[in-house]
Amino acid sequence: MTDTPVRVRIAPSPTGDPHVGTAYMGLFNYAFARHHGGQFILRLDDTDRERFNATSAHAILEALRWLGLQPDEGPEIGGPYGPYVQSERLALYTHYADQLVAAGHAYYCFCTKERLAEMRAAQEAAGDATMYDRRCLTTLTREEAARRVRDGAPHVIRMRMPREGVTTFHDLIRGAVSFENALIDDQVLIKADGFPTYHLATVVDDHLMRITHITRAEEWISSTPKHLTLFRMFGWEAPQFAHFPLLRNADRSKISKRQGHTSLHWYQAEGILPEALLNFLALLGWSHPEEKEIFDLNELIANFTFERFNTSGPVFDLEKLRWLNGVYIRALAIDDLYPRVEPFLIKAGILQAQPVPEEQAFAKQCIALEQEKARALTEFPDLVSFLFNPNFP
Numbered sequence: 001m002t003d004t005p006v007r008v009r010i011a012p013s014p015t016g017d018p019h020v021g022t023a024y025m026g027l028f029n030y031a032f033a034r035h036h037g038g039q040f041i042l043r044l045d046d047t048d049r050e051r052f053n054a055t056s057a058h059a060i061l062e063a064l065r066w067l068g069l070q071p072d073e074g075p076e077i078g079g080p081y082g083p084y085v086q087s088e089r090l091a092l093y094t095h096y097a098d099q100l101v102a103a104g105h106a107y108y109c110f111c112t113k114e115r116l117a118e119m120r121a122a123q124e125a126a127g128d129a130t131m132y133d134r135r136c137l138t139t140l141t142r143e144e145a146a147r148r149v150r151d152g153a154p155h156v157i158r159m160r161m162p163r164e165g166v167t168t169f170h171d172l173i174r175g176a177v178s179f180e181n182a183l184i185d186d187q188v189l190i191k192a193d194g195f196p197t198y199h200l201a202t203v204v205d206d207h208l209m210r211i212t213h214i215t216r217a218e219e220w221i222s223s224t225p226k227h228l229t230l231f232r233m234f235g236w237e238a239p240q241f242a243h244f245p246l247l248r249n250a251d252r253s254k255i256s257k258r259q260g261h262t263s264l265h266w267y268q269a270e271g272i273l274p275e276a277l278l279n280f281l282a283l284l285g286w287s288h289p290e291e292k293e294i295f296d297l298n299e300l301i302a303n304f305t306f307e308r309f310n311t312s313g314p315v316f317d318l319e320k321l322r323w324l325n326g327v328y329i330r331a332l333a334i335d336d337l338y339p340r341v342e343p344f345l346i347k348a349g350i351l352q353a354q355p356v357p358e359e360q361a362f363a364k365q366c367i368a369l370e371q372e373k374a375r376a377l378t379e380f381p382d383l384v385s386f387l388f389n390p391n392f393p
C-alpha cells in the first residue's frame with residue numbers, strides 16, 4: 001500500500017449544526033492528506049433517516065470552507081467515486097449485502113423487536129453478554145429464509161461474525177489493538193427499512209472510494225473488528241486505522257451539545273477566527289515537534305505525523321481558545337481584520353448596513369485603536385462604541 005496515493009475521508013452525519021468534532025477530524029485528515037500529497041474526501045453518512053436534517057448537509061461543507069479545509073471530493077464538489085452521499089448509493093449496499101448472504105457470511109433475520117427485547121432480558125437476567133442468539137441462523141434453512149424474504153416478510157440482514165479467534169490491528173496512534181471475536185455481536189448490515197447500517201455502508205464506501213487510511217474518533221474503535229471482518233469477507237484489502245482521542249471538558253466529561261460550543265456556528269457567532277480555531281484544535285491531542293503553541297495550518301501539514309498524538313482525552317479549554325484568538329486578532333493587518341469585524345458593528349447598530357467608504361475608513365481607525373485588546377470579534381462593538389458617540393467628551 002506504500003506507493004498508493006493517500007486518500008482519507010471524513011464521514012459526518014448531517015443531523016444538526018456542523019459539529020466541532022467534524023472540524024477536529026477534518027483538520028487532521030486534511031493535514032495528513034496534504035502532508036502526503038493525497039486527497040481529502042467528504043462523504044455524508046446520512047443512512048440514519050430518523051436523525052437526518054437536510055440543511056445540515058450543506059452547512060457541513062460551508063463550515064469546512066470557512067475553516068479553509070476544502071475537500072478534494074465530496075457532495076456539491078463531485079469526484080471520480082461519487083455520489084458522496086450515502087442515501088444516493090443504496091443499490092450498492094444491497095448488492096454487496098446480497099453477495100455476503102449468498103456466500104454464507106451474512107443471513108436474514110426475522111426476529112421482531114419484542115422477541116429481541118425478551119432475548120436480551122433473559123441474557124441480562126442470566127448475567128450473559130447481550131448479543132443476538134442466532135435463532136434465525138440456526139432454526140431456518142437458507143431456502144426457508146429466502147422464501148420468507150420473497151413472500152415479503154419484514155427482515156434485516158446480519159453479518160455472521162466468526163465465533164473463534166481474535167481480530168488484531170495496528171492502530172497508527174495506539175499500536176496493537178485486539179478484540180475477541182466471540183464477544184462481537186452479529187451486526188445488522190441492512191435494516192428493516194432497507195437502509196444499510198453505518199457498518200456496511202462505511203466498509204463498502206471506504207473500499208469503493210479507495211480510502212487508504214481511516215482516521216476517526218476513538219468511539220469507533222470497537223467497530224473496527226467488525227469492519228475488518230467485512231473487508232476480509234469481501235476479499236478486499238483493508239485500509240489502515242488511526243483512532244483519535246475524544247475531546248473532553250475540563251471536568252473530563254465528553255463535550256456535549258448542551259453547552260452550545262459543539263456547533264461550529266457558535267464559534268462564528270462568538271467572533272472566533274477560523275485560523276485561531278484550527279490552531280486550537282491542532283493542540284488538542286497533537287503536539288508540535290518544537291512544542292510551539294502558535295502555528296498555522298501549513299506548519300501542521302509540514303510536521304504532521306501520527307506519532308505526535310497522545311491518547312489521553314485532550315481538554316477543551318475555551319479560555320485558551322480566547323487567548324489564542326486574541327493572538328491571531330493582534331497579528332492581522334487592519335485591512336484583513338476590518339471586513340471580519342464590520343458585520344459585528346452592523347449587527348450592534350454602530351454602523352449602518354452597507355456603510356459608505358468614509359464610515360468604513362473611520363471604523364477602521366477605531367478598530368485599529370482597540371485591536372490590542374480584543375480576544376473575539378464580538379468584543380469590538382463594546383470596545384469602539386464610545387468613539388462613535390457624538391456626545392463623548
Ligand code: GLU
Nearest residue numbers: 011012013045202216220
Ligand atoms: N458517521 C460517523 C461519524 O459521524 C463516521 C465514523 C467514521 O469515520 O467511520 O462519526
